[in-house]
Amino acid sequence: NAGVMQNPRHLVRRRGQEARLRCSPMKGHSHVYWYRQLPEEGLKFMVYLQKENIIDESGMPKERFSAEFPKEGPSILRIQQVVRGDSAAYFCASSQGQGGTTEAFFGQGTRLTVV
Amino acid sequence: AQTVTQSQPEMSVQEAETVTLSCTYDTSENNYYLFWYKQPPSRQMILVIRQEAYKQQNATENRFSVNFQKAAKSFSLKISDSQLGDTAMYFCAFLSGGGSQGNLIFGKGTKLSVKP
Numbered sequence: 001n002a003g004v005m006q007n008p009r010h011l012v013r014r015r016g017q018e019a020r021l022r023c024s025p026m027k028g029h030s031h032v033y034w035y036r037q038l039p040e041e042g043l044k045f046m047v048y049l050q051k052e053n054i055i056d057e058s059g060m061p062k063e064r065f066s067a068e069f070p071k072e073g074p075s076i077l078r079i080q081q082v083v084r085g086d087s088a089a090y091f092c093a094s095s096q097g098q099g100g101t102t103e104a105f106f107g108q109g110t111r112l113t114v115v
Numbered sequence: 116a117q118t119v120t121q122s123q124p125e126m127s128v129q130e131a132e133t134v135t136l137s138c139t140y141d142t143s144e145n146n147y148y149l150f151w152y153k154q155p156p157s158r159q160m161i162l163v164i165r166q167e168a169y170k171q172q173n174a175t176e177n178r179f180s181v182n183f184q185k186a187a188k189s190f191s192l193k194i195s196d197s198q199l200g201d202t203a204m205y206f207c208a209f210l211s212g213g214g215s216q217g218n219l220i221f222g223k224g225t226k227l228s229v230k231p
Contacts, residue, residue: 042119042208042222042223045219056218103162105162106160108157109158
């Protein structure tokens with residue numbers, strides 16, 4: 001059973017371009033979470049999705065950022081018109097259920113660099 | 116709002132010795148969960164240990180144990196018999212008992228170096 005797969009591992013974008021980050025959850029997991037990690041910081045929650053639904057997007061910027069988790073295929077975090085401040089590591093996690101007794105497994109992250 | 120504070124940006128320990136990483140948190144809730152995650156150079160976030168706030172007994176996982184002081188809102192991690200593979204960033208995290216697993220709140224981390 002493969003773990004949480006994120007791709008690409010590294011992504012370089014020029015200012016103004018779009019960035020698409022993909023996350024394939026572990027087999028059998030229907031809950032997906034996205035986090036952002038700035039240098040020298042801990043992870044900050046962005047959005048929580050369950051198949052085809054956004055459950056909690058309280059940590060996601062209102063503009064330029066969007067996330068989806070379609071019925072088929074990976075979850076996508078999309079950043080439009082990227083700016084230098086978007087440079088960070090973006091982590092995806094998945095779990096079977098929600099709540100503290102269900103472990104969330106993390107991917108290895110995508111490091112986005114905006115030049 | 117809940118906050119998690121790790122006051123030790125960096126620590127080092129000799130191989131085979133014991134080290135304790137500190138974590139304090141602030142919440143008005145009574146039901147919550149606390150976690151320690153390890154992030155090695157590969158950047159993969161790995162769950163080390165979990166504690167339910169309603170349990171008085173401190174959690175243990177092999178060489179890893181916690182000292183959970185609910186009244187003091189303190190949650191320290193003790194690593195016994197340190198190994199070179201323990202070298203990593205360690206993050207303390209809080210989860211509200213009423214929230215989804217997604218609402219993990221992380222501290223800024225402690226960089227642990229295990230020296231041979």
